[in-house]
Amino acid sequence: xxxxxxxxxxxxxxxxxxxxxxxxxxxxxxxxxxxxxxxxxxxxxxxxxxxxxxxxxxxxxxxxxxxxxxxxxxxxxxxxxxxxxxxxxxxxxxxxxxxxxxxxxxxxxxxxxxxxxxxxxxxxxxxxxxxxxxxxxxxxxxxxxxxxxxxxxxxxxxxxxxxxxxxxxxxxxxxxxxxxxxxxxxxxxxxxxxxxxxxxxxxxxxxxxxxxxxxxxxxxxxxxxxxxxxxxxxxxxxxxxxxxxxxxxxxxxxxxxxxxxxxxxxxxxxxxxxxxxxxxxxxxxxxxxxxxxxxxxxxxxxxxxxxxxxxxxxxxxxxxxxxxxxxxxxx
Numbered sequence: 001x002x003x004x005x006x007x008x009x010x011x012x013x014x015x016x017x018x019x020x021x022x023x024x025x026x027x028x029x030x031x032x033x034x035x036x037x038x039x040x041x042x043x044x045x046x047x048x049x050x051x052x053x054x055x056x057x058x059x060x061x062x063x064x065x066x067x068x069x070x071x072x073x074x075x076x077x078x079x080x081x082x083x084x085x086x087x088x089x090x091x092x093x094x095x096x097x098x099x100x101x102x103x104x105x106x107x108x109x110x111x112x113x114x115x116x117x118x119x120x121x122x123x124x125x126x127x128x129x130x131x132x133x134x135x136x137x138x139x140x141x142x143x144x145x146x147x148x149x150x151x152x153x154x155x156x157x158x159x160x161x162x163x164x165x166x167x168x169x170x171x172x173x174x175x176x177x178x179x180x181x182x183x184x185x186x187x188x189x190x191x192x193x194x195x196x197x198x199x200x201x202x203x204x205x206x207x208x209x210x211x212x213x214x215x216x217x218x219x220x221x222x223x224x225x226x227x228x229x230x231x232x233x234x235x236x237x238x239x240x241x242x243x244x245x246x247x248x249x250x251x252x253x254x255x256x257x258x259x260x261x262x263x264x265x266x267x268x269x270x271x272x273x274x275x276x277x278x279x280x281x282x283x284x285x286x287x288x289x290x291x292x293x294x295x296x297x298x299x300x301x302x303x304x305x306x307x308x309x310x311x312x313x314x315x316x317x318x319x320x321x322x323x324x325x326x327x328x329x330x331x
Contacts, residue, residue, distance in 0.1 A: 098147070168188070213328070234247055
């Protein structure tokens with residue numbers, strides 16, 4: 001397999017004992033955080049369930065991601081109506097994953113859905129996507145029965161597009177593959193804020209390499225850093241907001257080490273279990289203090305947010321080792 005080839009589907013294999021992010025919408029309430037008049041992060045009260053966004057100009061409003069079920073989609077639309085009198089005319093999908101897109105069909109037909117061309121091309125097998133996401137529903141998989149149609153984007157772009165909401169410009173970027181092959185970043189220049197979906201999270205959080213590898217991801221991140229020099233804040237698809245360039249730098253450093261360690265292990269003929277044991281683990285002991293501080297804003301039923309996020313980061317790191325190992329052993 002070449003360095004840049006992206007697998008046709010995300011890896012289905014998981015490490016033993018792996019517990020992925022909880023995507024169930026049960027108990028999910030979105031809380032608005034204002035960056036400016038008309039620009040809001042819609043933050044999940046229970047991380048790492050999905051965050052969303054609302055961006056309004058003089059003439060129209062845009063929603064970032066649609067939620068995993070029609071119920072969540074309707075919650076997003078109710079919040080939009082409360083926060084702005086501008087009509088929602090656009091919906092942007094940051095990824096093709098169902099927790100971001102299953103709610104597309106619950107938006108009115110006149111709302112134009114926009115995403116990267118590659119995201120749309122991945123939205124072709126609803127049954128398979130529901131099967132994949134149900135693994136992270138933690139007993140609430142039956143809620144996905146409400147999803148009977150996967151509405152795909154109406155408008156696609158390759159690397160860059162702009163939407164003028166009337167006095168407020170929104171930039172859409174596809175920097176290349178990352179978590180998935182079509183990751184789309186939504187950037188509002190006047191607030192220096194980006195909604196990054198699964199492409200980029202808070203600097204202290206582990207990411208997921210589901211459909212590619214460290215090398216193409218690194219190239220995409222470097223393009224983002226060059227294209228958005230004034231970026232201040234990112235609103236990820238999951239977890240707390242954070243400093244944009246700190247997040248890029250942290251993920252670049254992580255992916256460089258992941259690549260070097262797994263490549264060396266494969267070259268040495270080590271097994272996957274031996275590779276797990278020899279790779280370093282940034283989350284072996286505790287969370288980054290900046291992430292721990294960010295999580296204090298969340299109220300998580302059943303225990304401290306830090307404890308749950310630490311275990312999730314450990315699991316995601318093991319998944320990243322596995323995904324990279326499988327990719328490199330096939331070269």
